[in-house]
Amino acid sequence: MGAQQVRDGFAELYGTAPEGVWAAPGRVNLIGEHTDYNDGFVMPFALPHVTLAAVARRDDGVLRLHSADVPGGPVELRVADLAPGTDDGWTAYPAGVVWALREAGHPVSGADVHLTSTVPSGAGLSSSAALEVVVALALNDLYALGLKGWQLARLCQRAENVYVGAPTGIMDQTASACCEEGHALFLDTRDLSQRQIPFDLAREGLRLLVVDTRVQHAHSDGEYGKRRAGCEKGAALLGVDALRDVPHDGLDAALAQLGDEEEIRRLVRHVVTEDARVERVISLLSSSAGARAIGPVLTEGHVSLRDDFRISCPELDLVVDTALAAGALGARMTGGGFGGSAIVLAEEGGVAALTEAVEAAFAEAGFTAPRVFEAVPSAGARRLL
Ligand code: GAF
DSSP, rough: HHHHHHHHHHHHHHHSSSSSEEOOOOOOOOSSOGGGGGTTOOOOEEEEEEEEEEEOOOSSEEEEEEESSSSOOOOEGGGGGGOTTTTOSTHHHHHHHHHHHTTTTOOOOEEEEEEEEEEEEESSSSSHHHHHHHHHHHHHHHHTOOHHHHHHHHHHIIIIIIIIOOOOOOOOHHHHHHHTTTTTEEETTTTEEEEEEOOOOOOGGGEEEEEEEEOOSSSHHHHHHHHHOOOOOOHHTTTOOGGGGGOGGGHHHEEEEEEETTTHHHHHHHHHHHHHHHHHHHHHHHHOOOOGGHHHHHHHHIIIIIIIOOOHHHHHHHHHHHHHTTOOOOEEEEOSSSSSSSEEEGGGHHHHHHHHHHHHHHHTOOOEEEEEEEEOOOSSEOOOO
């Protein structure tokens, strides 16, 4: 659905034109997984898949939320009654953003919102962040709040952590708010400093495929939170603010210090080596080696997530193993894990054979057919109309 259709859908639904239409994308993360709540490094880029929102202000304290993708009419809420933990449906994400804005002192007095999305949900591609960021950006513009992308990302993260109750980091919201076309975003999650890294695979004859395993995942269930708590325990045992503060060349000493805390040792090893992998990818991309050389680093990241962080699943492992056997340069799961999507770096000429190999392997294993598409680094959140 395009911007004009969302605008028309709003008019039909609410009987008046919206004040504008905004878009916010989903993302894939190239490298830097489960590092964001450890103050570490991440490197996502935006997908062409977006959530669109047509929005108009209201001054009567009413918030009406509607999605063209969900059956039923608009959900009507009172902004003064918004409170964490009161909603466990999709509306918690946009309502949480309004709550977070108001809690931060921004005078949002109500809105009519009509949404639709092409970001696959539950696929590890940040459909929740796209939903939060598109609403935050629309309200930022309409209420002239003057907030920058990283500030909107922080508020959206607060909505997700406190209002929705999912203990996620800051990567997804920042990616959706701040990514730029043709670039990956190198983000230091400690201070939110950012660098746009040119990432034009087509110029090098390469492609990056996303393979959505169709295994649905959620961050509000326990496993994500357990990993996060384990990392925080590791930092406490090591006497550092966050695992980011354990240098790569101090990893052996840190692991020795953790003694027989085997589970914590594995989490720490993943996070410290993953931060180093982000730095390696950055330096390879800016060297003459180019993007072809990052393949093995991506695969190493997958092995670490599978064996140390333990958040892969048979479907994700099958994508990675099959793609590598069929000639991929590198492959790894992307996002929170326990399902969702994998990414595969491939030579342009190898894409068809790789796709067939993965599809055949899924069929043979009796898994649901995966959805495979090419990921092109696209624009971050923006106003369309
Ligand atoms: C999910 C979370 F939302 C992110 O904050 C991040 O932790 C990611 O999992 C893992 O890197 O997408």
